Amino acid sequence: xxxxxxxxxxxxxxxxxxxxxxxxxxxxxxxxxxxxxxxxxxxxxxxxxxxxxxxxxxxxxxxxxxxxxxxxxxxxxxxxxxxxxxxxxxxxxxxxxxxxxxxxxxxxxxxxxxxxxxxxxxxxxxxxxxxxxxxxxxxxxxxxxxxxxxxxxxxxxxxxxxxxxxxxxxxxxxxxxxxxxxxxxxxxxxxxxxxxxxxxxxxxxxxxxxxxxxxxxxxxxxxxxxxxxxxxxxxxxxxxxxxxxxxxxxxxxxxxxxxxxxxxxxxxxxxxxxxxxxxxxxxxxxxxx
Amino acid sequence: xxxxxxxxxxxxxxxxxxxxxxxxxxxxxxxxxxxxxxxxxxxxxxxxxxxxxxxxxxxxxxxxxxxxxxxxxxxxxxxxxxxxxxxxxxxxxxxxxxxxxxxxxxxxxxxxxxxxxxxxxxxxxxxxxxxxxxxxxxxxxxxxxxxxxxxxxxxxxxxxxxxxxxxxxxxxxxxxxxxxxxxxxxxxxxxxxxxxxxxxxxxxxxxxxxxxxxxxxxxxxxxxxxxxxxxxxxxxxxxxxxxxxxxxxxxxxxx
Amino acid sequence: xxxxxxxxxxxxxxxxxxxxxxxxxxxxxxxxxxxxxxxxxxxxxxxxxxxxxxxxxxxxxxxxxxxxxxxxxxxxxxxxxxxxxxxxxxxxxxxxxxxxxxxxxxxxxxxxxxxxxxxxxxxxxxxxxxxxxxxxxxxxxxxxxxxxxxxxxxxxxxxxxxxxxxxxxxxxxxxxxxxxxxxxxxxxxxxxxxxxxxxxxxxxxxxxxxxxxxxxxxxxxxxxxxxxxxxxxxxxxxxxxxxxxxxxxxxxxxxxxxxxxxxxxxxxxxxxxxxxxxxxxxxxxxxxxxxxxxxxxxxxxxxxxxxxxxxxxxxxxxxxxxxxxxxx
Numbered sequence: 001x002x003x004x005x006x007x008x009x010x011x012x013x014x015x016x017x018x019x020x021x022x023x024x025x026x027x028x029x030x031x032x033x034x035x036x037x038x039x040x041x042x043x044x045x046x047x048x049x050x051x052x053x054x055x056x057x058x059x060x061x062x063x064x065x066x067x068x069x070x071x072x073x074x075x076x077x078x079x080x081x082x083x084x085x086x087x088x089x090x091x092x093x094x095x096x097x098x099x100x101x102x103x104x105x106x107x108x109x110x111x112x113x114x115x116x117x118x119x120x121x122x123x124x125x126x127x128x129x130x131x132x133x134x135x136x137x138x139x140x141x142x143x144x145x146x147x148x149x150x151x152x153x154x155x156x157x158x159x160x161x162x163x164x165x166x167x168x169x170x171x172x173x174x175x176x177x178x179x180x181x182x183x184x185x186x187x188x189x190x191x192x193x194x195x196x197x198x199x200x201x202x203x204x205x206x207x208x209x210x211x212x213x214x215x216x217x218x219x220x221x222x223x224x225x226x227x228x229x230x231x232x233x234x235x236x237x238x239x240x241x242x243x244x245x246x247x248x249x250x251x252x253x254x255x256x257x258x259x260x261x262x263x264x265x266x267x268x269x270x271x272x273x274x275x276x277x278x279x280x281x282x283x284x285x286x287x288x289x
Numbered sequence: 290x291x292x293x294x295x296x297x298x299x300x301x302x303x304x305x306x307x308x309x310x311x312x313x314x315x316x317x318x319x320x321x322x323x324x325x326x327x328x329x330x331x332x333x334x335x336x337x338x339x340x341x342x343x344x345x346x347x348x349x350x351x352x353x354x355x356x357x358x359x360x361x362x363x364x365x366x367x368x369x370x371x372x373x374x375x376x377x378x379x380x381x382x383x384x385x386x387x388x389x390x391x392x393x394x395x396x397x398x399x400x401x402x403x404x405x406x407x408x409x410x411x412x413x414x415x416x417x418x419x420x421x422x423x424x425x426x427x428x429x430x431x432x433x434x435x436x437x438x439x440x441x442x443x444x445x446x447x448x449x450x451x452x453x454x455x456x457x458x459x460x461x462x463x464x465x466x467x468x469x470x471x472x473x474x475x476x477x478x479x480x481x482x483x484x485x486x487x488x489x490x491x492x493x494x495x496x497x498x499x500x501x502x503x504x505x506x507x508x509x510x511x512x513x514x515x516x517x518x519x520x521x522x523x524x525x526x527x528x529x530x531x532x533x534x535x536x537x538x539x540x541x542x543x544x
Numbered sequence: 545x546x547x548x549x550x551x552x553x554x555x556x557x558x559x560x561x562x563x564x565x566x567x568x569x570x571x572x573x574x575x576x577x578x579x580x581x582x583x584x585x586x587x588x589x590x591x592x593x594x595x596x597x598x599x600x601x602x603x604x605x606x607x608x609x610x611x612x613x614x615x616x617x618x619x620x621x622x623x624x625x626x627x628x629x630x631x632x633x634x635x636x637x638x639x640x641x642x643x644x645x646x647x648x649x650x651x652x653x654x655x656x657x658x659x660x661x662x663x664x665x666x667x668x669x670x671x672x673x674x675x676x677x678x679x680x681x682x683x684x685x686x687x688x689x690x691x692x693x694x695x696x697x698x699x700x701x702x703x704x705x706x707x708x709x710x711x712x713x714x715x716x717x718x719x720x721x722x723x724x725x726x727x728x729x730x731x732x733x734x735x736x737x738x739x740x741x742x743x744x745x746x747x748x749x750x751x752x753x754x755x756x757x758x759x760x761x762x763x764x765x766x767x768x769x770x771x772x773x774x775x776x777x778x779x780x781x782x783x784x785x786x787x788x789x790x791x792x793x794x795x796x797x798x799x800x801x802x803x804x805x806x807x808x809x810x811x812x813x814x815x816x817x818x819x820x821x822x823x824x825x826x827x828x829x830x831x832x833x834x835x836x837x838x839x840x841x842x843x844x845x846x847x848x849x850x851x852x853x854x855x856x857x858x859x860x861x862x863x864x865x866x867x868x869x870x871x872x
Contacts, residue, residue: 011764011767018769022676025666029669029688029689029692035707039707087596098594107601108598110861118794119794121824125611125824126603133834218824247801262702273694351755388753390754392775393776407762453761
């Protein structure tokens with residue numbers, strides 16, 4: 001019995017040791033995020049001001065500004081959303097409500113899962129060959145938005161599918177029992193109920209698009225744009241590309257400009273994600289009331 | 290072991306109260322469990338039978354928001370005492386659950402699990418064989434000990450779980466509706482096994498099935514709404530219940 | 545009032561009289577079926593929805609076609625064998641050489657480094673979140689990890705170059721400014737949430753009854769985690785590793801910023817290297833003229849990258865499906 005006691009003590013010691021290790025590992029991610037944010041804020045301090053927000057890029061770090069990149073990013077999501085959202089939601093409705101149990105349906109589903117894992121730069125190669133060259137859209141906002149739409153489409157489809165699946169079957173059956181056609185049931189009952197989930201998923205997909213750099217480098221977004229785009233066929237730059245450009249410059253000051261750009265990018269993401277959370281909470285309340 | 294007045298009883302509760310958050314699940318339970326007997330705990334759903342059973346091996350601690358007052362004594366020692374290690378409690382007091390819970394490992398490794406973690410690896414193969422024989426499963430599985438346990442039938446899986454508990458040679462075996470997920474034939478085998486095991490082990494069984502309770506238990510305790518209504522020899526309980534609530538339950542008027 | 549209503553309705557029902565919606569029975573002939581107002585046909589809607597769903601299939605086909613046609617044209621100049629086995633990659637200057645090995649080595653070196661960071665830490669934190677942590681801790685750690693997963697990769701690249709590299713260079717003064725190690729660490733942090741959350745999902749799919757059974761045999765928490773939960777979730781955990789490595793192989797901006805532009809066959813993480821993705825970025829920034837062999841290298845390298853990540857993703861999904869089958 002003494003050996004059992006010793007063994008128990010020993011096992012408890014291991015238990016505590018590993019609890020500590022696992023807990024430390026969990027803290028690692030938290031600490032990494034804190035370090036990253038404080039480091040960037042520290043480097044950006046003093047570089048974010050009205051001049052930075054309202055100026056075009058410049059060879060001189062003191063004069064450099066984010067205006068054209070911020071405008072480009074906003075243009076880009078403004079164009080991507082109306083392309084990707086209907087396509088994604090329609091695909092999700094088809095797969096969840098209309099698709100027959102066929103091998104084609106399964107193929108589409110497997111394909112979406114795989115597409116979500118394709119490196120973003122490969123989407124950039126597709127965009128370069130298809131939209132920039134073959135369709136002649138050139139290095140325009142439109143080409144960028146089309147490329148981004150394809151990139152985020154799998155994310156929107158999957159989240160919309162989840163939202164549609166979460167609508168209780170009883171709701172559909174209630175609509176059908178009142179004599180609605182399938183499409184009427186979907187449009188008037190399923191979609192409204194799934195809308196908060198779809199919007200949240202779409203906003204998260206758009207945040208992904210805002211942060212993407214590589215595909216836009218591929219389609220030839222510029223890194224020095226001293227004008228504001230006025231239409232979808234204009235050339236453009238976006239926040240991540242501007243940040244990349246500043247990061248690549250050897251002068252120390254541009255590292256601060258880059259940090260300031262990152263802060264603007266992160267704030268934009270924060271705004272979008274808060275919107276997603278607000279939408280979710282708003283609808284949750286509405287359904288409870 | 291402990292020479293005091295309670296040595297006739299292996300498990301006892303003293304004014305045991307238990308809350309799940311705000312809800313009181315056990316109220317002032319005083320129950321004594323005799324060694325080498327089968328004690329059945331009966332009562333309608335939600336009466337606290339499983340909760341009480343889980344106080345005997347401190348499984349309730351795994352749920353958040355649980356509060357326990359009073360004492361649970363094991364051979365006169367407080368199971369919840371500050372110097373008592375919970376893993377040792379569960380080493381001495383085994384448990385079998387409602388649904389079979391084989392680990393996704395081989396049959397052999399399932400039975401060897403307990404001995405391995407407690408360092409009882411000497412003559413492990415013999416221990417495994419002995420446990421499987423006690424659980425009346427050996428003949429059915431001896432040629433496929435290294436197959437995955439998930440390939441066994443439901444009844445076999447449950448007997449495997451009994452063997453897994455027996456491999457630690459516990460003094461007490463707690464069984465939480467061990468046959469309710471099984472078909473009648475498999476349930477019959479497990480029941481037969483319980484009767485055989487009481488020669489060696491103290492068994493506390495929670496059951497929904499009054500006939501089963503009558504067949505296997507020496508002593509029966511009736512729980513209602515978290516309170517112990519009465520406890521006594523099974524034959525008396527079923528023929529001459531002292532409390533009319535017990536009578537109502539046994540004659541099927543509620544629950 | 546309500547009661548009155550009910551009786552009237554039930555009387556009407558008993559008599560078999562149709563109702564007028566106000567609870568009053570009305571007597572009229574019910575029209576024959578097939579007379580309802582025609583409604584918009586479902587077929588066109590269905591067709592439109594189907595076409596939308598096909599866009600994703602067309603995207604994959606488009607990717608394969610674009611990569612394959614340009615790559616085929618590339619492989620008319622450079623043999624597939626030389627491409628795959630060559631150990632020198634100098635397509636942008638004379639003498640041109642098209643051996644992918646240095647880029648492949650750089651890619652795998654960084655992916656390996658990232659895995660060394662993300663796999664142990666991700667698995668350990670998944671165990672903590674699934675087996676140890678209280679609900680409260682989980683409810684604030686999980687969103688933090690989600691934020692970590694949502695940080696744009698260009699930010700990680702910046703962090704690697706301006707924060708991780710200076711620290712590492714204090715320890716290894718001979719290290720180059722652009723190096724594989726910093727990129728690996730930043731990428732490890734980036735894929736950490738993926739390993740952690742997918743592994744945690746797999747562990748949470750392990751039924752609670754198995755944990756209870758192990759506890760009932762006197763296991764400590766560590767024993768329950770290491771001997772029951774992790775083995776039972778093994779294939780889901782493996783899948784999370786595979787998918788995270790695939791993600792690391794395809795990641796571009798961190799390596800383009802922090803790992804350098806020197807295609808080199810080396811295992812030394814302190815040196816400057818180049819990955820496949822970083823090479824593609826380099827060419828497209830340099831504005832290689834359309835139709836030249838430099839331009840076509842993008843597609844050859846892209847094709848290899850696509851096939852590698854596709855292979856790993858399919859493998860990852862296959863492994864995931866296997867674990868779902870265990871607990872139906």
